[in-house]
Amino acid sequence: MYNGAIKMQTSENIAHLFLDTLLTGQPEEFISHLTEDAEIHICLGNQLYTDSYAATFMGKNGAHNLFGICKQFLDFIDPTPTDFHHEGDKMIVRGDLNCLLTTSMLPWRSSWMQIWTFQNGQVTKLRIFADFQASRQPEILETEPHLKPSEQSAPADI
Secondary structure (H helix, E strand, O other), rough: OOOHHHHHHHHHHHHHHHHHHOOOOOOOHOOEEEEEEEEEEEOOOOOOOOOOOEEEEEEEHHHHHHHHHHHHEEEEEEEEEEEEEEOOOOEEEEEEEEEOOOOOOOOOEEEEEEEEEOOEEEEEEEEEEEEEEEEEOOHHHHHHOOOOHHHOOOOOOO
């Protein structure tokens, strides 16, 4: 039982490191926990909307690309895990995220889920799912009072 607790703590630490890396933009320490052939799958949004995004990043070079894309489009403010669930070599992490879309500076809020697979303490697969809602900032609404409410709001919860 004690070894299981150490394993859980280690996997949770790696998940926290991933989230910290989104904030700092310094991925090297996190990437050192990936296997050479690790897979990172991202799915943002859902099938009902055309502005969804899905991609797969392969290996450590792919992980570098992922962090580069994240830094280019998202300014992470607060990625917060809310709970961890462990079963065998898998861990599910759920949480909430606040960030800004760098292209528009609109706030972006999301609940998310990550499914991690580990082998010998290394990450072999990470699947990330997030629904999102971008919302216009109040100061933008004040500068565009002529717009109808339907024109002022961002896309509905995705």
